[in-house]
Amino acid sequence: MIQVEHLEKRYGDSVAVQDLNLTFPEGQLTALLGPSGCGKTTTLRMINRLIEPTGGRILLGGQDTRTLKPEALRRGIGYVIQQIGLFPHLSVAQNVATVPDLLGRDRRATAQRVDELLDLVGLDPAVYREKRPAELSGGQAQRVGVARALAADPPVLLMDEPFGALDPLARDRLQEAFRDIQRRLGKTVVMVTHDIDEALRLGDRVALMRAGRLEQFGTPDDLIHRPASEFVRDFLGEDATLRQLAGRPVAAFVRAGLPSPGAPRVQADLNARSALSVMLREGHDTLEVLRGEELLGHVAWQDLRGKGSA
Ligand SMILES: Nc1ncnc2c1ncn2[C@@H]1O[C@H](COP(=O)(O)OP(=O)(O)OP(=O)(O)O)[C@@H](O)[C@H]1O
Secondary structure (H helix, E strand, O other), X not given: OEEEEEEEXXXXXXXXXXXXXXXXXXXXXXXXXXXXXXXXXXXXXXXOOOOOOOEEEEEEOXXXXXXXXXXHHHHOEEEEEOOOOXXXXXXXXXXXXXXXXXXOOOHHHHHHHHHHXXXXXXXXXXXXXXXOHHHOOHHHHHHHHHHHHHHOOOOEEEEEOOOOOOXXXXXXXXXXXXXXXXXXXXXXXXXXXXXXXXHHHHOOEEEEEEOOEEEEEEOHHHHHHOOOOHXXXXXXXXXXXXXXXXXXXXXXXXXXXXXXXXXXXXXXXXXXXXXXXXXXXXXXXXXXXXXXXXXXXXEEHHHHOOOOOO
């Protein structure tokens, strides 16, 4: 758990972050969202003391981060940025092993862990272990960056626009993979993004900032259905529910029971927003949902409308 209390960062007369108070819950992913220049990156970098606050404090597991040496603090916190900065002269495996090597961990155990992590992020170790960063696509390099951040098994991960530089397809895939990993490993993640879809889709919690202050902190559902201000409502936009539907498979809305005759058929992994489009296009308020050949059940119009966040 990371507690932020009255956090402030001033640069001369200008204030980047102002009286920020919030708690990043343990084992959850919190998205830091907001317009350009609102203080997201500054907040993130104050957590691992790449930037020193000018006021307030941050508690990590109850301990004031100012009482720790920055290097020691950072060893317990993974950090992933958009330009991940892999070492070009080292192999993928050596890149992932950077921190365990630094900590003097057993070589053989580290090698095994590297393979496990490559596997976890969806890169076949036998194929990628010995490659150099220059031989990787952007998405693959980003996966290596995530594996490297996980290598020291830090309880906390800070991520700054980690998927920002990827094309939409690669981004979707890596987002999904990362979400899975995060749930499985129970890491506490703070992720800066300016992408509303990404925040609503990946965040257990979303902290929406505006001009250095916290505008709203809550679940995606809270922000969409109970916006704390006009700013929140405007920022998320009219189609906030649709946005959230886009991030969920139609399978999440399936109910058992007999479908209406002639209902169009869709596959379970189709996103719910597209399922809604199929209903509109076909003029049916029900769809049959299949996984492969198997009928899972059906989904109805009212199950999707207004329930993007249910
Ligand atoms: N070193 C610095 N000196 C002076 N001002 C700075 C410095 N770093 C950041 N700022 C200012 O602090 C404010 C917050 O910057 P920050 O990078 O945290 O914003 P952000 O929300 O991450 O923006 P973006 O989404 O564009 O990356 C901005 O107005 C920025 O101009």
